[in-house]
Amino acid sequence: MTDTKIDRERWSASSRQSYIYQCAGESYADIHYECGKCQSAAVFSAEEQKRAFELKKNYIWQRRRLCPACNAMLWRLRTRERACQSRWCSERKVLARDEGFMREWLGILEAIPPFAPQFRNGMPETLTRLLQRLASAGAGRR
Incomplete structure (x- = not known):
């Protein structure tokens, strides 16, 4: 088991400005929560908190909302979405006529909100409009 003693000096600058900087306990403790997607029980372990707040410099008030499996699925979807966005930026004229690409990207975009309700993107409407035009x-050609 790793040392879960809090080292506030290793927190991000914004976390050190939070009032919890002065009143946090001496050690991290496991935080039990329910996944926002699948409702399974999950734990944000003390070791994971130490890594997140002191090594990765995540903001101290950041809390887990998804279990590890759902979080992994969200990251896969976001990675695929970023790849589509990148391709779109460089090949828009060709891809605007590629029904398969647009349907795949639209499917990815529609799969993200159950994992991340705050995810907002105008592309689904754009892709739907382009697919309707296609x-x-x-x-008209038939």
Whole structure:
């Protein structure tokens, strides 16, 4: 078991400005929570907190909302979404006519909100509009 004693001096600058800087206990303690997506029981362990707040410099008030499995799925979706966004930025003219790409990206974008309700992106509407235009252009050619 690792040492879970709090070293406030290793917190981020913004965490050190928080009032908890003065009143936090001496050690981290496991925090039990329910996953916001699948409702399974999960634990934000004292060791994970030490790593998050002192090594990664996450803000001290940041709390886990997803269990490890749901969090991993969200990260996979976000990675795929960023890859689509990157491709879109560099190949927009070609991809705006690629129904498969747009449907795949739209599926990814629609899969994210159950994991991250705060996720907002205007692309679903744009992709839906472009897909409708492709469909109507295809119907006009028949």
